[in-house]
Amino acid sequence: MAATLSVENLNTTFFTKAGEVKAVDGVSFEVDKGKILxxxxxxxxxxxxTGFSILGLVDPPGRIVNGRILFGGxxxxxxxxxxxxxxxxxxxxxxxxxxxxxxxxxxRIDTQMIEALLAHxxxxxxxxxxxxxxxxxxxxxxSPDERLKAYPHQFSGGMRxxxxxxxxxxxxxxxxxxDEPTTxxxxxxxAQILFEVQALCRESNTAMIWITHDLSVxxxxxxxxxxxxxxxxVETGTVDGVLDNPLHPYTRGLIGSVPSRNTRGRxxxxxxxxxxxxxxxxxxxxxxxxxxVADGACEEQPEITAPIDGRGxxxxxxxxxxxx
Amino acid sequence: MTxxxxxxxxxxxxxxxxxxxxxxxxxNVIGNPxxxxxxxxxxxxxxxxxxxxxGLDKPIIEQYFIFVENALQGxxxxxxxxxxxxxxxxxxxxxxxLELALSAMILAIFTGIPLGMWAGLRPDSVSGxxxxxGSILGFSLPSFWVGLMMIMIxxxxxxxxxxxxxxxxxxxGGIRLSFLTxxxxxxxxxxxxxxxxxxxxxVIRLTRAGMRExxxxxxxxxxxxKGLSTTRVxxxxxxxxxxxxxxxxxxxxxxxxxxxxxxxxxxxxxxxMGKLIIDSIQVLDRPVIVAYLMITxxxxxxxxxxxxxxxxxxxxxxxxQGIKA
Numbered sequence: 001m002a003a004t005l006s007v008e009n010l011n012t013t014f015f016t017k018a019g020e021v022k023a024v025d026g027v028s029f030e031v032d033k034g035k036i037l038x039x040x041x042x043x044x045x046x047x048x049x050t051g052f053s054i055l056g057l058v059d060p061p062g063r064i065v066n067g068r069i070l071f072g073g074x075x076x077x078x079x080x081x082x083x084x085x086x087x088x089x090x091x092x093x094x095x096x097x098x099x100x101x102x103x104x105x106x107x108r109i110d111t112q113m114i115e116a117l118l119a120h121x122x123x124x125x126x127x128x129x130x131x132x133x134x135x136x137x138x139x140x141x142x143s144p145d146e147r148l149k150a151y152p153h154q155f156s157g158g159m160r161x162x163x164x165x166x167x168x169x170x171x172x173x174x175x176x177x178x179d180e181p182t183t184x185x186x187x188x189x190x191a192q193i194l195f196e197v198q199a200l201c202r203e204s205n206t207a208m209i210w211i212t213h214d215l216s217v218x219x220x221x222x223x224x225x226x227x228x229x230x231x232x233x234v235e236t237g238t239v240d241g242v243l244d245n246p247l248h249p250y251t252r253g254l255i256g257s258v259p260s261r262n263t264r265g266r267x268x269x270x271x272x273x274x275x276x277x278x279x280x281x282x283x284x285x286x287x288x289x290x291x292x293v294a295d296g297a298c299e300e301q302p303e304i305t306a307p308i309d310g311r312g313x314x315x316x317x318x319x320x321x322x323x324x
Numbered sequence: 325m326t327x328x329x330x331x332x333x334x335x336x337x338x339x340x341x342x343x344x345x346x347x348x349x350x351x352n353v354i355g356n357p358x359x360x361x362x363x364x365x366x367x368x369x370x371x372x373x374x375x376x377x378x379g380l381d382k383p384i385i386e387q388y389f390i391f392v393e394n395a396l397q398g399x400x401x402x403x404x405x406x407x408x409x410x411x412x413x414x415x416x417x418x419x420x421x422l423e424l425a426l427s428a429m430i431l432a433i434f435t436g437i438p439l440g441m442w443a444g445l446r447p448d449s450v451s452g453x454x455x456x457x458g459s460i461l462g463f464s465l466p467s468f469w470v471g472l473m474m475i476m477i478x479x480x481x482x483x484x485x486x487x488x489x490x491x492x493x494x495x496x497g498g499i500r501l502s503f504l505t506x507x508x509x510x511x512x513x514x515x516x517x518x519x520x521x522x523x524x525x526x527v528i529r530l531t532r533a534g535m536r537e538x539x540x541x542x543x544x545x546x547x548x549x550k551g552l553s554t555t556r557v558x559x560x561x562x563x564x565x566x567x568x569x570x571x572x573x574x575x576x577x578x579x580x581x582x583x584x585x586x587x588x589x590x591x592x593x594x595x596x597m598g599k600l601i602i603d604s605i606q607v608l609d610r611p612v613i614v615a616y617l618m619i620t621x622x623x624x625x626x627x628x629x630x631x632x633x634x635x636x637x638x639x640x641x642x643x644x645q646g647i648k649a
Contacts, residue, residue, distance in 0.1 A: 055549055059540075089551030096549075101542035106564045106639055115560075116550040151640040167550065 002073075003030035004207040005054070005175050010067035012046075012053045021278045023049040023062065025231040031175065031224075034205040036198070038218030038239065040254070041228035042275050047211045050228070051177045054209075055092060056084040072174070090120040093168040097180040099160035103152035109136075109163055110148040116167050135166040140196065158189035165197065172204055179211045194221055215258055219243055224310075227251050230276060230286035233304055237311040247311065247318035249291045285315070293317045329629070336625045340618070344395065347617045348388050356380075357404055357608035378404055391614070400618060401611030403604075410615035414597055418619075419499045420490060421589070421596030425581040427503065427512060428520035429574065435520075436527025437570065441558070443528065444535025455528060462525030471518045471591040478514060486511050488593040515592040519585055523577055530573055534566030541565075568639050575631030579624040 012024040024046045031037045041047045052058050054069055056076060069076040071092070076084065096102040103112060113132035117123065123131075129148070136144035139162040152160055161181060168176055178197070182190040198221055201208050210222055218225060218239060225242045227235040227250065235248040246252045253271035273290035276282060282289050284299040291298070297316045304314040362374050375381045379390065394401065400411045443455040479487035491511030493500040502508030538544060539562065547561045548554075586598035593599070597616065604612040636642045 057545060057548055085551050085553065087551070088549055094546070094549040096542055096546055098542060102546040104543040104547065104561050104565070105641060106568075107561070108640075112547075115552060115556065119551045119553070119556075153641050164546070 002070075003032050004071070005209075006030045006068075006070040007050075007054065008068045008070065010050065010053055010069065011065045012049050012058055012062055013065045014062040016061055016279075019279050022231050023278065024053060026067075027226075027228070027231075027233050028067075029224075029226050029233070029236065031207040031209060033174075033207050034202060035223045036201060036208045036210055036221055038222030038225045039209055039211045039228065040213065040215060040218060040225060042213055044230075044275055044278065045228040046231040047228050048179055051094070051179050051209065051211055054177060055088055055094060056081070057088075086120065089116055089173075090171045091173050092175045092177065093171065093173040095161070095164050095168050095176065095178045095181040098184045099157050099164055099181075100184070102164050103160055105152055108149060108151055109155075113148070113163075113167055113170065116170055120171055131170065132166075135170050136163065138169065138200075139163075139166045141166070158185050158193070161185060161189075161193060165193070165200075169200060169204075173206060175207045175209070176201070177209045177211070180213070181210075182217060183212070183214065190217075197221075215243070215254055227254070230278065230281055232286065232314065233312070234287065234314045235312065236304075241311055247313040248287075248315045249293055249317070249319065250287050252319055253290075329633075332629055332632070336629075339625060340621060343618065343621045344392060345388075347614050348391055349384070351610050351613055352384060355608055357610055360608055361404055395618075400615035403609050403612050405604075405607055405609050405612075410611040411619075413612060414600060414616055414619055417595065417597045417600050419501065420594060421582060421585055421598060423502060424512065424515055424519060424588070424594060424596060425578065425585055427516040428523060428581055429578055431516060431520035432523035432527050432577075433574065436524045437531050439524075440528040440531025441535055441563075441566075444532040444539070445558070447532075447536065456532070459525040459528040462521045462528075465521075467518060467522060468587050468591055470521060471515075471588060474514050474518055475591070485514050487514065490595060515588050515594050518592070519581060519588045523574075523581065526573065526577065527570060530570050531566055534569055535562060538562045538565050564638065568635070571634055571638060572631060575627055575634070579620075579627045582623060583620045 007030070008028050010024050010027045011022065014021040014023055027046070027050055029037060029039075039047045039050060049058065049062070053064055054071075054076065056079070058064065064077050067077065071087070076087070079087070103109070110129060110132060113135065114125065114128045117128040117131055133144045133148060136147060141147055141159060141162055147155075152163075155163065161184075165181070168178075181197075182193055185193065194217065197208075200206070210218060212218055222239045225235075225237060225239050226233050227242070227248065229250050235242060235246065235251045242251060243255065246255055250271070253269070256269040257271065259268055271290055276286060276289065284301050285291070285294065288294045288298040295317075302314050302316050304312045306312065358371065358375050358378070358380060361378075362371060366374070372381070379387065382390070391401065398411070399409065402408065403410050403413055406413065439455050439459075443452040446452040475487040478485045489511060490500075490502045490508060492505040492507040493502050494504040494508070495501075496504070502512050544557060544561060547557045552561075582597075585594075585596060586602055588594065589596045589598035590602055597619075601613065601616045603609075604616070
């Protein structure tokens with residue numbers, strides 16, 4: 001069975017005055033029905049641009065220069081803007097990071113929900129209102145009838161994110177791209193929303209791409225993980241495989257820096273250095289300058305390995321459990 | 325809401341009271357109108373008689389109290405020159421000015437907002453740059469010069485449009501209006517454009533800036549991610565947000581347009597309040613100057629109140645009860 005979404009060698013480049021920025025550089029992955037893919041990386045690693053590329057919402061000066069995005073037998077890169085519009089919100093929907101910013105502050109919730117429905121389906125206003133009401137109820141918003149008439153500023157952050165999720169679910173999409181949807185929320189709300197989203201996805205067999213920098217979030221949520229660094233995938237695999245046995249030094253660094261009970265009172269492990277500027281990436285492996293095991297070989301760009309047991313890694317010196 | 329309006333009205337009374345002080349004593353500093361009004365050959369006795377007739381012989385404080393007492397009864401004094409009460413004199417001229425000011429505002433809204441939106445959407449296109457360049461001209465060219473040039477070109481060279489006066493008017497409910505007749509309308513075109521030019525530029529720049537800012541907001545991206553058409557995103561999601569600053573500025577500017585249509589009215593001999601005030605200042609006709617300024621203050625307060633109320637309609641986050649006066 002073909003995957004719901006299959007991204008092949010995606011390249012998205014921003015042509016800025018200061019130079020070309022390869023925000024997404026040769027990224028490939030697949031998401032299956034009912035599966036959740038965690039796309040992990042630091043700020044600026046290209047994970048959000050990957051999401052926008054799939055939606056066809058990369059703003060100039062950026063554009064997709066190469067690659068295919070196969071979705072339901074069609075290559076989204078080739079589609080016209082009008083055909084993309086019919087896919088956005090209907091078959092692929094999104095939840096953004098900051099719920100304070102994603103809802104239009106001057107429009108009522110019902111306006112914003114009903115317009116999303118009417119954009120893709122012919123229905124009466126009453127039917128649309130009913131659907132919107134049910135969708136709010138589904139994501140656990142109390143007294144949805146009243147809340148429909150409210151404005152975004154009358155909701156808390158967590159509630160707003162629920163509204164955004166309700167909007168994303170309106171058309172029962174085949175794929176949801178969630179761009180750090182819980183980052184701006186406090187931990188208890190985060191846990192609730194994670195749990196609910198997972199349940200909703202499983203229930204309707206929706207595929208999902210969960211973009212985050214927080215490994216602890218994906219650990220409990222995703223089926224597969226792609227780790228991105230400086231626009232490239234550095235490691236891919238199942239969530240258990242990658243988290244239990246990280247191969248790439250960067251992934252190891254990320255996992256090492258997550259605080260845990262065993263490291264109480266001790267300083268947290270850090271990855272030395274900082275993310276390189278996308279305008280002046282080091283030659284060869286982009287992580288080379290921050291890597292403990294880098295040597296002369298790393299001045300060449302390593303290719304990502306063909307998946308072995310579902311694992312791929314872009315490194316000349318992948319970590320082995322029993323080094324000789 | 326009601327509490328808010330009442331509080332604002334009380335505030336308005338205070339502002340008007342302070343204005344009477346400033347205006348009344350300020351006008352007294354400019355000079356003595358008697359010097360201008362009386363015959364140069366007049367002797368001391370006739371001079372004093374004139375002073376007495378106009379009530380200028382009393383101490384200034386007493387004059388002020390007389391003025392306030394009369395003002396409270398709706399009498400802002402009599403014109404020294406024409407001998408008519410100042411208030412009706414100004415009110416009679418008001419429709420001409422309002423007509424001109426409102427048509428200038430309408431021009432500003434209906435040309436400024438679309439042009440600004442276009443320039444905001446296509447900032448790098450030739451048309452976008454031409455619009456922005458044009459708005460700089462509209463800002464910086466002095467309006468009296470533009471007015472004269474317009475007369476030169478459209479009235480003198482090509483003889484297309486009349487350059488002075490209101491043209492034929494129609495009286496509706498005791499108010500003379502120009503825009504209802506073809507002749508009146510043709511008389512209005514040049515002064516209205518002249519007066520609107522600066523406002524158009526202002527609206528263009530405001531709209532463009534708002535547009536540029538709003539287009540990069542997450543809610544616009546989210547609206548597009550919902551699969552909405554570009555038209556809906558721009559005319560509903562973006563437009564409603566950029567209207568907030570535009571309404572604020574236009575509200576303030578409406579007062580300005582009315583109060584400072586002076587230049588345009590003078591150039592095009594438009595018989596409005598602006599022309600009256602210039603004439604009155606030249607002959608130091610104190611009651612008319614004072615009455616004009618009082619009416620202007622009144623108008624500003626009223627317009628600002630309307631703008632604040634409008635605000636709560638456009639922006640749901642503004643709740644008027646919550647605002648501390």
